[in-house]
């Protein structure tokens with residue numbers, strides 16, 4: 001537990017005491033993949049939690065105890081619904097009721113891969129309108145280094161400028177950054193068990209934010225500044241993007257040599273040090289890895305530097321869907337069929353196994369590339385019954401059934417996501433051709449012969 005440093009201002013000391021005694025009320029702004037489990041973890045730690053979201057559908061679902069994020073299970077929302085210490089609202093005039101505000105809003109990129117921090121700035125302005133002494137504001141949304149100090153804090157203070165003479169950052173109001181490291185669907189970790197980095201704009205802010213997270217998270221790691229915490233998150237995601245690109249590149253090269261990348265990764269993984277496995281795939285998906293690295297690329301230009309690793313990884317990873325479709329074309333060709341006119345079933349719409357998150361999923365790109373080449377495309381995903389309009393795609397499709405008779409209608413099944421609920425034995429038995437980008441069919445290799453192609 002955080003000690004009580006005497007150097008803290010009176011408002012900071014009061015806030016720290018109220019956090020430690022569970023009197024403080026925490027507002028979580030943005031109740032999505034990041035905000036909802038965080039709200040639950042802090043609530044379970046004993047704090048009073050007030051959730052905010054612009055999406056009134058989510059507020060109403062929470063009031064009914066329904067979970068709109070299926071991978072989190074229903075217990076989470078029934079816990080919150082039953083508690084007098086939790087409430088959710090879309091009334092942003094109530095932001096002033098919270099002693100601590102944790103901002104978990106989206107940070108997408110624009111069509112020219114420029115950061116879009118407009119959600120953060122809108123939230124900052126709303127917070128500023130009701131800002132009062134003794135409030136701590138923590139940003140969790142992934143962003144470029146400097147956002148908390150150079151963008152968010154000034155936006156909050158600007159909106160509170162009529163009270164500027166009474167509110168000084170670091171004395172009366174406090175700001176910190178704490179990156180979210182959520183990995184939806186991962187069973188080995190929960191929000192509470194993933195160590196939490198915390199970096200404030202000043203020492204008092206770091207101490208206060210650390211005290212908040214210590215309520216619901218087992219390991220909290222204070223770092224020297226908000227910029228270090230912001231950059232650490234980007235390093236984690238860039239590390240993944242670059243390594244995935246490397247293994248994707250190696251997949252293409254090894255395929256040309258007739259060598260199986262999956263067996264190579266498994267073989268290299270036997271080394272007990274100095275190696276970490278990354279797996280190839282049909283392209284990058286999810287809200288983080290395809291997007292966040294480009295926040296640094298944009299910011300780096302300010303210093304006259306380029307981010308060559310990020311650009312190269314982006315180039316290789318975004319070329320993967322087209323590579324996979326070339327492999328589909330080759331495999332159909334082997335069966336004397338063309339892509340044009342073929343019926344292709346894309347298996348898996350979500351960007352990774354066993355979740356329903358389709359954000360930035362390469363499956364959309366695969367479907368469009370196939371359609372562009374004249375294929376008739378359907379999809380099956382047990383977690384995603386229908387598509388809806390996204391940032392870049394609006395396919396207006398619904399998931400088709402997966403059974404022996406439906407499989408008989410397709411010339412080819414393209415496995416884009418290896419959901420564990422799918423019956424792969426059924427595919428092995430009834431599919432005319434399977435293109436496997438996830439190594440989901442290995443145990444049927446012998447029985448399928450030329451009907452199974454890895455891509």
Ligand SMILES: NC(=O)c1ccc[n+]([C@@H]2O[C@H](COP(=O)([O-])OP(=O)(O)OC[C@H]3O[C@@H](n4cnc5c(N)ncnc54)[C@H](O)[C@@H]3O)[C@@H](O)[C@H]2O)c1
Pocket residue numbers: 029030031032033034035052053054055058104105106107119122123140141142143180181182183184287288
């Ligand atoms: N999903 C992940 O696995 C993950 C992991 C690490 C970091 N992040 C980062 O966390 C942030 C949030 O991501 P997410 O996955 O939770 O997104 P999400 O889309 O699931 O949730 C964001 C929520 O914010 C709400 N919202 C939008 N504008 C708002 C506003 N002005 N005020 C209040 N609420 C608003 C949306 O309705 C939505 O419920 C992003 O910066 C993301 O990069 C996400």
